Amino acid sequence: MEQAKSYGSNKAQTGITITLALSMLLASLGTSIANIALPTLAEAFSTPFSQVQAVVVAYLAALTVSVVIAGRLGDAYGLRPMLVAGLAVFAAASLLCAIASSLPLLIAARALQGIGAGFLMTLAMALMRHTANEARVGRAMGLLGTVSALGTALGPSLGGLLIPVAGWRGIFWVQVPLAVMALILAIFMLPAAASKERAPSAGLWQVMNRQLVPNLLVNVMVAAVMMTTLVVGPFYLGIGLGLTATQVGFVMAVGPVISILSGIPSGRLVDAWGTDRMLAIGLVLLAAGAFLLALLPNGAGVYGYVLSIIVLTPGYQLFQAANNTAALADISRERRGTVSGLLSLSRNIGLIAGASAMGAVFAFGVGTEEFARATAPAIASGTRLTFLLAGAMMLVALGLAFAHQNSSRRSS
Template sequence: MDGAVSDRQAGGNSTAGAPPPADPARQHSNPWPIVAITCIGAAMGQFDASVVQLALPDLAVVFQTRETLASWVALAYVLAFAAALPIFGRLCEMFGRKRLYLAGILIFVAASALCGMATSLPELIAFRILQGIGGASLGANSIVILNHAAGKERRARAMGYFSAAQAVGVSLGPIAGGLLLSAFGWQAIFWVTVPIGLIGAVAGWLILPNDTERDPRPFDWQGALLLGPSIVSLVLVLNHLADWGLASLPALGFGIGGIVLLALFIVREKRTASPLIDLGIFASKPFSLGVLAVLLAFALLYGMFYLMSYAAIRGLDEPPERAGLRLSAIPIALGIAAPFAGALVKRFGTATLALFGMALAAIALLTLSLVALEATPSRMIGMAALAVFGAGLGFFMAPNNSATMGAAPPAFAGEAGALINLARMLGVSLGVASSASMLHWRTEVIAGATNTDVYFYGHPMLGAVETSFGLLFILALIAAIATWWRRRLEPQT
């Protein structure tokens, strides 16, 4: 680990009055019920995210509005989650992780029910914001609770189960969502998470340990007022970059505004004795590289979802149900591979497994870009490549998440868990935004070269998707370099 230490580690005035941090190496005799509860929250949040994307066209019709406005049903959740996550990461240290985790589940459940009862688009968007706040409370706690319960020896295996639960949630979204939408209407996609959340809340109340450590330092409201709008502005730019264009007034306004607010936040955090996020955590280079790798892994996953949706529906002329089944090969393979990766960490090490996983993902991307989408005989190769891609991410995510948490000093466990989940959310936005921009550029290039309308079904769209895989390959290469660098800093992992 990097030799630099922060005031918190050195006992400086930034943590005056703070209690000794909980030892993340401490483990329960049987941590798996606790891990299972965190997995319920992880699966529920991922299911909700993927199933709502599928329902956006129906919502535009139901509420008689443009699809760009209906997309705010998805975007409102992302913005609320990302903005509230660092805040809950600090509040959990002040009021207890079990309490805030259970509150997050109950807020999520209540908001889901309200979404199912919404009678207008503004109501639905408002309830989705509330749902994002509940999801942020879950996200700020889940990894830290899991880490404390499993301890160092079983952390990688527990992270494997956690990644598998997220993959299960993502994969169930397109499959179950299509059935729910056709059988019961759009309200059902929100109601279905209510009983699952209630079960998770009851189980959490009975099983999660009571944490007694409290951080008495005051809450940094000034930092929160700077960081929240900064994150919202930057996520807005990422999500609308393909529509606005990089040089457009909204993109420049929100982008510059977000960067300025982030700079002011950094200045504030360096000066205050009670920071919202102690920036000393980034003195650990292995942790910083791990967070970057988390962001890139989720950018790869959701960039692939975006590109393959266009390839399946506009390029291969498949119905949405079949396209959903095709895409489910990725999270299903991820969910199968992640627990295996967690179990193999002791034998091969986190960095070795992560590099192996990213190599699989890169090979799958090259296969998809070269042969897998061209002709009917090669579509089975395409399905196999999607499964290999998902398995590669499974072998990458679980070891990388475990190593990243392990690289964070014990005093920074709260910040580490929140930052990993924030990187995940920013990675989702980066993956979709960069893939959308790349696909838009490639369709224009192919249209100009062939004089073909690329918005008709057929191979011009497939060509644009195939060349866009090059962007994802570059992201995979950067993630591999970050992992290799971390391996050099921490050869024992």
């Protein structure tokens, strides 16, 4: 009711939604767009690939470190001014990346861009919860999930188009006007009330109560499983099934496309059926998809792999919309920034765990870390072991979610 009074105009709400969606798009686009330029950067700076990777790692590390800080600053000084500051940092850093004259300067600028992205990712979520109509919170979270998937999917494609035309600098130049546009929109479209409600920021231990911790733990596990598909998938498709690089890229695009299409419908289902039910269904689909990835492709080949992804990916979007809505449901306004930061942090920790720990499980299953020399059966064996473990993790996550729901019902 309060939010309807403040942000009831459809035109105003549309402007707010576009601003926050563009902010989330920029953060996710920055995550994926530089990856495709790594070979070009290695050639441009005459540097080994291992050193050029820091262009990607610096962004991800800075983003991971800054998300909770961004949330706490948003709670202390206002969500709107901190998002505006984040957009200004992101725009300036994108410009510095585009004009960088050496690899160390580019890495430093990418770290600064990652800090800005941390503010965008965290505060866009907090502001979306802050301004959304209570009956449409799930839909708002689903929209952010869709936009995040769109940015991640768009990055490599956009980079692939820009690099032949404008060189590696083009992937950063294109982000400058987008960030400036988002900055202008944030200044004029976001409600002033979001900058006036300032309160002393709550301590992390005050926020990390028993209601929130299960949401964060399950978020870590789900993100780890989703990253596993991105790490293991290319090796299984390329070596295990013998697909060409073009075919691998086409098959790997199925997941992001489904994410884009299923994000908003997932949010609508959360609004209609409630967070508990949709979170459970999302986790069941994730577990089923992971077990299918372990077993189905070995017999059905690429069709089995695609079918497994078709089951897994909507489960992820349902989970994201339900989990984010549930985590922010009963959080007071002065703590929403911090909780949004913790959600982003748990997701990033899960992505890192998926790339490292689950990658190590895959290597153990293959029997070597030199995947290029591994046989197709060895790759298939590693894939099976990794996704059996991923499916087991989703069953544990489902158990945690049910225990949390039962505990919440008893306490209420």
